[in-house]
Amino acid sequence: MSEHKIPFIRRYIFSTDHKIIGIQFLFVSLFFMVVGGLLALMVRWQLGYPDRPMPLGTLFPEEIMPEGYIGPELYNQLFTMHASVMIFLVIIPILAGAFGNFLIPLMIGARDMAYPKLNMLSFWVSFPGGLVMAASFFVENGPAATGWTAYPPLSAVPDYTGVTLGQTLWIVSVIILGTGSIMGAVNYITTIINMRAPGMRFFRMPLTIWALFITAILQLMATPVLAAALGMLLFDRTLGTNFFAPSGGGQVLLWQHIFWFYSHPAVYIMILPSMGFVSDVLATFARKPVFGYKAMVYSLMGIAGLGFIVWGHHMFQSGMNPALGTAFMMSTMVIAVPSAIKTFNWLGTLWRGSIHFTTPMLNGMAFVSTFIIGGLSGVFMASTPVDIYIHDTYYIVAHIHYVLFGGSLFGVFAAITYWFPKMFGRMMSETWGKVHFVLTFVFFNLTFFPMHLLGMGGHMRRIYYDPNQYLFLKDMQPWNVFITNAALVLGASQAIFALNFIISLFAGRKVDRNPWNANSLEWSASSPAPHGNWGDRTPTVYRGPYEYSVPGLAEDFLPQDRPGEEVPAPPRTDVLSPAKA
Amino acid sequence: MTRTRNPVPQTPSPPVPNYTIATLIFLVAGAMFFAGLIGAYLVLRYGSGTWPAPGMPPLPVGLASASTALIALSSVALLRAVRAMRTLDAVTLRRGLFASAALGTAFLAVQAAQWSRLLDLGLGFRATTYGTTFYVLTGAHAAHAISGVVWLVLIAARQRELWVPDRRSRAIEVCALYWHFVGLVWIGMFVVLYLL
Amino acid sequence: MRSWLPEGVSTYSSTIDNMFYLILVVTGVLFVLTEALLFLFAFLYRRRAGRRATYTHGNNTLEVIWTIVPAIMLVILGIASRNAWNEIKGSVPDTDEVVTITASQFNWEVRYPGSDGSFDTPDDVITNNEMRLPVGVPVRIRLRSEDVIHSFFVPQFRLKQDAVPGLTIEVWVEATRTGEFEIACAELCGFGHYSMRGVLTVMEQGEYRSWIEEAQAGVAATLAEPAPTAAAGGPA
């Protein structure tokens, strides 16, 4: 165990160990999740209680929150930064950065990434990128205020928002974060192509790995395009060029096209890994092979591929040619098909399983349940005529949160609770995990479901609430109060998770290699796995990752690396004797 | 590139080595970056009534053809250098690397000549999207080309022995892929900016 | 308290609503089906002593079914949506009524042609954040913006269209009843976005005629006076 001699700073700070890097990403992202969540609660406070100062609001400087009230400028900054933090500093880094790093080598049987130093660099590029975004809170005139979509001319000309350096820092930060993502993606793809353990064929990889692989390809291809657009925006903003300024020959819609060319694939970057985690979690706790493994793989590919040709569905009302709208609508409708395949296969996985309701399983099932709602609401928006009405209303906000919180974040909760023992060698508390799950599931739905109704009522998004403005919004205000109350409980419930997480780090029950009796390779390394993952041996893989409840075996699982015959197609039951293990 | 510290081979000898895959993947990202820029250029160009912008000089196709020829020759020189490396001919290798770097430098010089000519003719960076897109596209490309030339020179300068250490041979292969990429992007830009 | 689609008062509002309800029914059925299965399976197949999970890797027939059936449903929804979309966006009904709206931070400038019948001439009738339209005739609305992107939104019309700097975008609407409605800005346009509210009055045609004629006359009268700053606001 020579790694014990590695000094602390190289072991935990500038580590090249993929697991440590993954955990670094995890901690940083969870920290930012608290930030993003608190920003959301401030948004909610304004919407629910515009006539009352925010609790603790007086602690903020007077010029930001006079007497503890949130003004319209601040409001715009709050939801902009809420979304930017959640997307760029929480969901993407936690899915790709934390779990991509932690899981890829462990699950394919590699001792580390192909390029450990590049991997370290990717964290140490991303982290300052996050700091730049955080710094924008403290500069003169505050952080960005244009929504996370940063549409010019609003974002290109400081006078239109009054925000100066903050918006520029936002652009720079996203460029830096994108660079970090690309570095990660290069590493992941190379590692998955070239570093699989003997016997780990592509179609024996767990769906988590497939999902992370395809996500990396999406990141690789989409992020540079965003970088180009951000560069142009930065030039418009700081050098006075006119890419997006019609007065100087530029085009306003150009930004939207490029931005969504990136950001639609990006929303799948934010869901595919969760889909992968959930597939693994569902199989493990239903004690059953994933239903339709290959269909799951192909549908991941289908979502990713189609994801590049649907961006225009964000622009139906933008003034884009209506005929183009029809084309984008059709491609968007088609992209629901692979999602349908996945949904039905998850249900198929549960069918006739033997379901253990552990915390990861509950969160995984919540993922399926809420992803369905979020996905189905996407079909309304995909329909061009319906989108005329619901575009830029709370219907969209409901969709966003059903797919991103209900989808991605429940997937993350499932993943954290599932792989926690592998990361830290200890279990999280199941009891508190379930309490957190129930509260989150209930108050999540109470918070976000009514937003559909607000959207149907025509309630615009990105609207600071002033009771003296729109009468029809005033009419819907009771819903907003209800939502705010639910959101406050939802936010408070997350403290349970945070406490459970932190306490379990130090006081959780210690566990052995394979606490869940799962099959994939990471469970054959010790918990936590040492540098190099398996000491001086690497595992050899004999079968796919989902051989649960194989007939004829005493145990209901059959690890990928247990030597023996390959498991043949289902009808045969005389497979192999467990004695060989 | 970093060596694998692992004593145990990961997969029974992967058919394509890590560094080639990683480089190609990285270049896909680069290609998407330039695709984004070129796409934006096309949208702006075909969305505007007159191109070149009124009163602005046309782009110097002659000079650009010269730079295209130079960067193409540079790639050819590098191809030959890499072939020499494979046949363990270190002298030709070194010569090829320097030749490639020299041609690359010449390419950059012609690019600089283009910019100064156009600036003299009044094509500013800010005033028109015609000017902005031209400088941004060629500038982004030149930035890549400069890093490529510097890299080539560094490698060539170090190649003094009569043999090529493994590690350097990998670096040369990676650098060559990168340099060919830079050349291809230029050819794409030449077609789009000057010939369309 | 409004928590459903508001009353629709344009000729195409019911087209949009029907499309909405069609999708609601389709997705509603799928929602109930999938969620019910999820909960049913969770209940039926909870872990029990002595029962083992069924060992199966899937079923190709099922895969084909649940690929094709949703695909067909989605294509049908797509075609129905396209038809509705073409009805709304395909062609503008023949009409002489044209209004130009110029959005700016944070104001809707509504412009009617003066007695010369053309826009952007000194005799235009201009109102701010107030719009009047006749009921029962199609009206073309030309949207422009002076600074950032805004979005012209009248919930009861089921009409929403961005106003984009550098573009003039034309939409149309035919109101089906008179009354007062709110105009909202639906695209984030700066700190005053929340307050970019306008009022739309749909009037009887005769009433509208006399209002516009009076307004035109008013502008003409101001123009006739030798005041140099003529084009500014007409009667409100």
Ligand code: HEA
């Ligand atoms: C994780 C993120 C995520 C995911 C997975 C999705 C998935 C989908 N999204 Fe969403 N989307 C966002 C994140 C995401 N979206 C965000 C953040 C925005 C707002 C951006 C902004 O403006 O700020 C947005 C906005 C957005 C719009 C623009 C709306 C507007 O601004 O007017 C549209 C329009 O088409 C859309 C459509 C879809 C569709 C069709 C899917 C599909 O992939 C969903 C497919 C899934 C299903 C359909 C459910 C499962 C299937 C079945 C149960 C059976 C079969 C179903 C049928 C036959 C109907 N999304």
Ligand code: HEA
């Ligand atoms: C992953 C993405 C994500 C997540 C999780 C959330 C979470 C929440 N969001 Fe957000 N939201 C977006 C993405 C997300 N949102 C996006 C993209 C937009 C569009 C913005 C735009 O228009 O530009 C948006 C916009 C948006 C709006 C619309 C604003 C407007 O249009 O005016 C609202 C309003 O209610 C809102 C509310 C909330 C609330 C109440 C939560 C709550 O769920 C928050 C509760 C959560 C917490 C309080 C977190 C606490 C976490 C922990 C304690 C765990 C820590 C663990 C450890 C330390 C171990 N969001």
Ligand code: CUA
């Ligand atoms: Cu104008 Cu929002």
Ligand SMILES: [Cu+2]
């Ligand atoms: Cu999208």
